[in-house]
Amino acid sequence: MRTQPFPSVSSSAGRTLGDEEVAAVTRVIRSGKLNSTVGTETADLEREFAQYYGVPHAVASSSGTSALHLAVAAVDPDPGDEIITTGLSDAGTVLPILAQNAVPVFADVDPLTGNLDPAAVRALITERTKAIIVVHLFGIPAPVAELREIADAHGLLLIEDCAQAYLTRCAPDDALAGTVGHLGCFSLQQSKHITAGDGGLTITADPALARRARLFADKAWPRDTDERTHLFLGLNYRMTELQAAVARAQLGKLAGVVEDRRKSADSLTGAIASLAGLTAAPPAGTAYWQFPVYLDEAVAGGNGHQYGEALRAEGIPANGGYIQRPLYLTPLFTERRTYGSSGYPLTLDNAPQYAEGLCPQTEKLITGGGLLVISWNEHYTADDVADIAVAVRKVHTAFTS
Numbered sequence: 001m002r003t004q005p006f007p008s009v010s011s012s013a014g015r016t017l018g019d020e021e022v023a024a025v026t027r028v029i030r031s032g033k034l035n036s037t038v039g040t041e042t043a044d045l046e047r048e049f050a051q052y053y054g055v056p057h058a059v060a061s062s063s064g065t066s067a068l069h070l071a072v073a074a075v076d077p078d079p080g081d082e083i084i085t086t087g088l089s090d091a092g093t094v095l096p097i098l099a100q101n102a103v104p105v106f107a108d109v110d111p112l113t114g115n116l117d118p119a120a121v122r123a124l125i126t127e128r129t130k131a132i133i134v135v136h137l138f139g140i141p142a143p144v145a146e147l148r149e150i151a152d153a154h155g156l157l158l159i160e161d162c163a164q165a166y167l168t169r170c171a172p173d174d175a176l177a178g179t180v181g182h183l184g185c186f187s188l189q190q191s192k193h194i195t196a197g198d199g200g201l202t203i204t205a206d207p208a209l210a211r212r213a214r215l216f217a218d219k220a221w222p223r224d225t226d227e228r229t230h231l232f233l234g235l236n237y238r239m240t241e242l243q244a245a246v247a248r249a250q251l252g253k254l255a256g257v258v259e260d261r262r263k264s265a266d267s268l269t270g271a272i273a274s275l276a277g278l279t280a281a282p283p284a285g286t287a288y289w290q291f292p293v294y295l296d297e298a299v300a301g302g303n304g305h306q307y308g309e310a311l312r313a314e315g316i317p318a319n320g321g322y323i324q325r326p327l328y329l330t331p332l333f334t335e336r337r338t339y340g341s342s343g344y345p346l347t348l349d350n351a352p353q354y355a356e357g358l359c360p361q362t363e364k365l366i367t368g369g370g371l372l373v374i375s376w377n378e379h380y381t382a383d384d385v386a387d388i389a390v391a392v393r394k395v396h397t398a399f400t401s
Contacts, residue, residue, distance in 0.1 A: 001394065002315030002387045007379035009191040014377045016194070016253045017246075024245035034241050036060070037223070041244035048251060049201050053176055053184075057210035059202045060244060061217050064163045064187025065092035066237040067200025068133070069099060070213040071159045071183040073234070074204075077102040080348050081130040084121050087326035087362045088114050089135045092187075093161050094327055098338060101345050102130065105352055106328045108359040111370060112279065112294055114322075115142035117361070122150055128350055131157040136165030136177045138373070139193075139287030144170050144180040151181075157209075163187035166194065167258045169285035177287075178203055183213075188243070193257050193289065193378075194250035196243040260378040261288040264385050268374075271389035275396045276300065278372075291374040292322075293392075294365075301399030303369020310398065314391040317375035321366040328354040 178184025277300025305320030
């Protein structure tokens with residue numbers, strides 16, 4: 001039913017890039033200072049982003065994955081320490097855990113959001129647990145207040161993965177996602193609410209965590225003391241001045257992007273509310289990186305994979321499950337493909353067994369078809385949303401009749 005392409009994050013039609021970003025890039029090029037060690041754009045971005053989120057510290061890096069790596073490195077786990085997280089996310093959530101020789105422990109999720117279930121997290125805490133990484137999936141607020149209570153009670157650090165959750169608001173006090181945990185991590189990758197192509201930001205209210213994250217991003221080189229030395233094992237995750245300049249221009253557009261996504265998402269939520277077996281994401285606080293729908297196959301007449309295939313045939317960008325399989329069922333974990341042939345640290349005695357059935361609700365959403373994901377964009381018009389709604393109703397009728 002739809003033949004015209006929708007605005008997409010992979011083209012200018014679905015991005016808010018314009019004259020402001022062109023001027024920002026030109027400013028950097030003309031300055032001759034493209035590296036953050038000599039320029040000022042990155043430092044300005046860090047200050048502005050920290051102010052935007054009402055926290056004292058923000059550390060810029062080269063990608064969202066590196067932002068998470070900075071956070072894990074700031075936690076400073078010993079080899080074999082455990083970090084509890086989710087199997088329903090991009091791999092960037094878990095790769096930093098392994099890169100620091102810690103062991104990912106996967107907790108199950110709430111089937112109505114895809115976010116970590118606090119009860120499942122609590123049940124997995126051991127004397128080896130060092131931290132928790134929670135993802136605000138699709139921009140839906142995760143139960144971070146409860147997870148922070150759990151973390152504090154057990155002496156753990158809570159890291160929020162906010163790559164999909166700019167300006168997500170969290171219960172019970174409407175706090176911004178990224179400010180409830182000890183560290184919050186953001187992505188500037190092409191598909192995110194705002195973009196610099198790639199880039200990351202790690203925020204915290206803790207000066208010690210901030211300093212360690214900043215050092216880790218720059219080979220542990222303490223430039224503030226004017227010493228050319230390296231205080232510990234770190235990497236080069238520095239953001240370039242070009243990325244920072246674009247990100248600064250984008251930051252001024254962030255509130256409008258999220259508001260536009262929320263308004264159009266409200267329309268679709270209302271349009272499908274009467275369709276039996278389909279449940280949209282809870283709108284309270286959600287920033288709508290994508291538009292997720294949760295399916296009861298017995299009532300909806302089909303699963304998310306079937307709905308996704310049918311919607312694509314109608315010209316609607318949609319897919320079932322979000323990712324192909326839970327992260328713990330990828331070869332990285334099932335075949336222990338880490339450092340050479342060592343399998344380390346997944347060969348340690350305390351390492352979990354990563355196999356089907358580990359997280360039943362996670363698997364139900366991904367491979368079982370409990371989740372349908374519709375692409376979303378701030379440039380969707382009322383007609384675009386209406387076309388999606390008509391297509392969803394058409395497919396629903398086909399499956400339930």
